[in-house]
Amino acid sequence: xxxxxxxxxxxxxxxxxxxxxxxxxxxxxxxxxxxxxxxxxxxxxxxxxxxxxxxxxxxxxxxxxxxxxxxxxxxxxxxxxxxxxxxxxxxxxxxxxxxxxxxxxxxxxxxxxxxxxxxxxxxxxxxxxxxxxxxxxxxxxxxxxxxxxxxxxxxxxxxxxxxxxxxxxxxxxxxxxxxxxxxxxxxxxxxxxxxxxxxxxxxxxxxxxxxxxxxxxxxxxxxxxxxxxxxxxxxxxxxxxxxxxxxxxxxxxxxxxxxxx
Amino acid sequence: xxxxxxxxxxxxxxxxxxxxxxxxxxxxxxxxxxxxxxxxxxxxxxxxxxxxxxxxxxxxxxxxxxxxxxxxxxxxxxxxxxxxxxxxxxxxxxxxxxxxxxxxxxxxxxxxxxxxxxxxxxxxxxxxxxxxxxxxxxxxxxxxxxxxxxxxxxxxxxxxxxxxxxxxxxxxxxxxxxxxxxxxxxxxxxxxxxxxxxxxxxxxxxxxxxxxxxxxxxxxxxxxxxxxxxxxxxxxxxxxxxxxxxxxxxxxxxxxxxxxx
Amino acid sequence: xxxxxxxxxxxxxxxxxxxxxxxxxxxxxxxxxxxxxxxxxxxxxxxxxxxxxxxxxxxxxxxxxxxxxxxxxxxxxxxxxxxxxxxxxxxxxxxxxxxxxxxxxxxxxxxxxxxxxxxxxxxxxxxxxxxxxxxxxxxxxxxxxxxxxxxxxxxxxxxxxxxxxxxxxxxxxxxxxxxxxxxxxxxxxxxxxxxxxxxxxxxxxxxxxxxxxxxxxxxxxxxxxxxxxxxxxxxxxxxxxxxxxxxxxxxxxxxxxxxxx
Numbered sequence: 001x002x003x004x005x006x007x008x009x010x011x012x013x014x015x016x017x018x019x020x021x022x023x024x025x026x027x028x029x030x031x032x033x034x035x036x037x038x039x040x041x042x043x044x045x046x047x048x049x050x051x052x053x054x055x056x057x058x059x060x061x062x063x064x065x066x067x068x069x070x071x072x073x074x075x076x077x078x079x080x081x082x083x084x085x086x087x088x089x090x091x092x093x094x095x096x097x098x099x100x101x102x103x104x105x106x107x108x109x110x111x112x113x114x115x116x117x118x119x120x121x122x123x124x125x126x127x128x129x130x131x132x133x134x135x136x137x138x139x140x141x142x143x144x145x146x147x148x149x150x151x152x153x154x155x156x157x158x159x160x161x162x163x164x165x166x167x168x169x170x171x172x173x174x175x176x177x178x179x180x181x182x183x184x185x186x187x188x189x190x191x192x193x194x195x196x197x198x199x200x201x202x203x204x205x206x207x208x209x210x211x212x213x214x215x216x217x218x219x220x221x222x223x224x225x226x227x228x229x230x231x232x233x234x235x236x237x238x239x240x241x242x243x244x245x246x247x248x249x250x251x252x253x254x255x256x257x258x259x260x261x
Numbered sequence: 262x263x264x265x266x267x268x269x270x271x272x273x274x275x276x277x278x279x280x281x282x283x284x285x286x287x288x289x290x291x292x293x294x295x296x297x298x299x300x301x302x303x304x305x306x307x308x309x310x311x312x313x314x315x316x317x318x319x320x321x322x323x324x325x326x327x328x329x330x331x332x333x334x335x336x337x338x339x340x341x342x343x344x345x346x347x348x349x350x351x352x353x354x355x356x357x358x359x360x361x362x363x364x365x366x367x368x369x370x371x372x373x374x375x376x377x378x379x380x381x382x383x384x385x386x387x388x389x390x391x392x393x394x395x396x397x398x399x400x401x402x403x404x405x406x407x408x409x410x411x412x413x414x415x416x417x418x419x420x421x422x423x424x425x426x427x428x429x430x431x432x433x434x435x436x437x438x439x440x441x442x443x444x445x446x447x448x449x450x451x452x453x454x455x456x457x458x459x460x461x462x463x464x465x466x467x468x469x470x471x472x473x474x475x476x477x478x479x480x481x482x483x484x485x486x487x488x489x490x491x492x493x494x495x496x497x498x499x500x501x502x503x504x505x506x507x508x509x510x511x512x513x514x515x516x517x518x519x520x521x522x
Numbered sequence: 523x524x525x526x527x528x529x530x531x532x533x534x535x536x537x538x539x540x541x542x543x544x545x546x547x548x549x550x551x552x553x554x555x556x557x558x559x560x561x562x563x564x565x566x567x568x569x570x571x572x573x574x575x576x577x578x579x580x581x582x583x584x585x586x587x588x589x590x591x592x593x594x595x596x597x598x599x600x601x602x603x604x605x606x607x608x609x610x611x612x613x614x615x616x617x618x619x620x621x622x623x624x625x626x627x628x629x630x631x632x633x634x635x636x637x638x639x640x641x642x643x644x645x646x647x648x649x650x651x652x653x654x655x656x657x658x659x660x661x662x663x664x665x666x667x668x669x670x671x672x673x674x675x676x677x678x679x680x681x682x683x684x685x686x687x688x689x690x691x692x693x694x695x696x697x698x699x700x701x702x703x704x705x706x707x708x709x710x711x712x713x714x715x716x717x718x719x720x721x722x723x724x725x726x727x728x729x730x731x732x733x734x735x736x737x738x739x740x741x742x743x744x745x746x747x748x749x750x751x752x753x754x755x756x757x758x759x760x761x762x763x764x765x766x767x768x769x770x771x772x773x774x775x776x777x778x779x780x781x782x783x
Contacts, residue, residue, distance in 0.1 A: 081411035116437035377698035
């Protein structure tokens with residue numbers, strides 16, 4: 001039997017919002033240590049990786065490792081039926097055909113029970129090697145979302161340039177050229193903390209805004225986002241969620257020629 | 262002459278919102294005791310019945326019984342022109358071709374005057390017999406609206422099952438199966454009161470969510486909705502509005518075979 | 523060199539919203555006294571005239587009169603990238619091919635820099651003669667917006683009738699006839715002041731609601747709007763913006779025959 005009860009059920013709703021537009025179907029792998037998901041987006045350009053540690057649930061029980069093959073659109077529809085203050089329990093048998101989501105109101109006087117058919121999904125777990133990054137940029141998640149949204153008005157790609165003074169995001173298109181510069185240690189927003197850059201090597205890399213914008217759907221999950229950038233590897237865009245885990249997105253940089261078009 | 266002045270004009274705006282998507286045209290029957298309306302929806306599946314008692318108006322004057330044949334879309338457009346704190350007066354002659362709606366701002370320094378052509382509408386007043394119901398369920402109107410909205414994500418129909426412990430709403434479709442259980446006396450929301458069930462006989466009946474969802478357009482009118490259910494009669498969905506009257510909707514249950522598809 | 527720094531940058535965002543749907547491209551004429559713009563709407567029916575006085579900027583520097591030929595859609599896209607509390611600087615060379623917009627966050631730790639190509643736009647500056655108006659109506663801008671919106675539900679044109687007692691706005695169409703009357707000195711809304719009418723001659727003139735509705739896009743700029751009406755001239759609809767200037771729209775009345783259709 002598998003059972004995982006999440007008191008702060010709204011987190012599960014937010015995790016769904018953070019992946020449903022990117023991934024159509026995926027396996028949720030449940031083991032003794034927690035629930036993880038790894039999937040390419042539908043156009044096989046970016047990768048999303050999710051971890052929910054078992055100690056974030058109460059209780060958490062997993063008698064046998066199982067893989068729940070889930071259609072994201074269906075699960076998203078069901079998650080929309082949970083209220084923000086509901087407690088959410090995920091439950092299945094050891095050899096499941098179905099998964100059950102239970103939503104309980106805080107006073108337990110309303111109980112919703114949704115049963116969903118599972119799918120067989122082929123997937124190979126990609127090993128993501130630990131990498132040395134040239135620069136690790138931490139910044140308020142809402143600011144990163146705003147920058148992606150603003151520069152999407154200007155062009156299709158964003159060039160991220162990082163040196164010891166700060167980070168610059170730039171885009172160009174028919175409208176013109178836009179450049180947004182954030183200083184190292186800039187306090188953009190008192191509540192969401194500041195910009196901080198851990199720099200090994202100055203970098204300047206270009207990424208498709210379309211995918212970064214998908215990634216920013218995770219903004220409600222965390223106050224801070226971390227961009228780990230290196231010339232030789234995909235950027236890792238990470239949102240850490242207190243007490244339970246993270247969602248990480250990976251996207252390869254565009255090659256330089258493309259950027260000039 | 263007919264004249265009815267409603268100090269809390271926003272109620273008239275809300276009554277319009279509660280019927281305009283269901284009914285295209287209808288007679289507003291004005292008599293000494295008040296204004297009433299009874300009409301089938303455009304596909305002749307459900308019935309809506311409205312009563313505004315004369316003592317809810319100040320003043321109310323009706324020299325001669327009249328029937329105002331009204332195009333709902335036109336009246337809804339006009340009602341949108343009233344501000345929420347306007348006083349609304351409805352006025353017509355004894356043999357009217359037109360009806361006039363007057364909207365006065367609280368300080369009477371802005372006066373809006375809308376004149377609308379009337380229509381000839383054939384209608385027979387259906388007698389709705391007083392019935393013994395198997396179960397009468399009272400619950401917060403916003404909770405009923407939420408349940409109809411959530412289960413519309415899952416299927417086309419809702420099965421309402423009621424026994425002495427509580428009431429269950431369930432739906433099924435391609436996504437899966439959803440069940441929402443409310444306990445007898447459950448306090449869903451402190452302000453909107455609790456769930457209470459008056460039970461003569463346990464019932465389990467299926468209704469088209471499409472129509473129930475139309476009915477929940479009346480939610481802003483009342484904090485509580487009452488579902489009067491019986492195996493042999495249409496369900497009556499009633500929103501009582503303090504000091505003036507009610508809006509009631511009637512919908513026949515689906516027959517059992519349909520429910521299995 | 524031209525440079526104009528506007529501390530309350532949100533004003534520039536609002537000015538853009540007030541013209542972008544009406545005018546496709548226009549010259550921003552920059553001189554020692556300030557920035558002005560005059561343009562016909564795309565269908566050459568109405569005229570918009572904008573003035574931003576140099577003393578509303580700090581600093582303001584204009585070494586040589588220049589005309590910045592700007593595509594409004596592009597500039598609007600860029601202005602959307604400014605936050606409401608940003609300081610906005612407009613900058614160009616003396617013989618510019620480009621204009622630069624700089625948005626600085628209040629603490630200057632985020633700096634956005636947008637460069638836009640300029641266009642060659644033919645335009646003749648129309649002299650708008652000083653006119654004697656029959657009536658000058660001042661009223662809360664939000665109230666005028668509301669009236670235009672409400673009467674657009676009823677008809678295509680509004681007849682504005684003004685005498686010493688007040689002003690009446692009326693429209694008619696398939697739905698019926700709507701009339702909105704405001705008394706002289708009416709206090710519609712405590713914060714936005716009152717209705718006041720300076721009357722030389724009673725007037726009754728009809729205007730296309732489509733254009734008046736475009737003009738009300740300027741509502742966020744000012745609490746009061748002034749309608750200067752005369753039988754022989756276009757109506758001037760003016761929004762004065764404290765400490766910097768105004769936006770004015772001109773629209774010719776419809777001739778009487780049209781009004782009857």
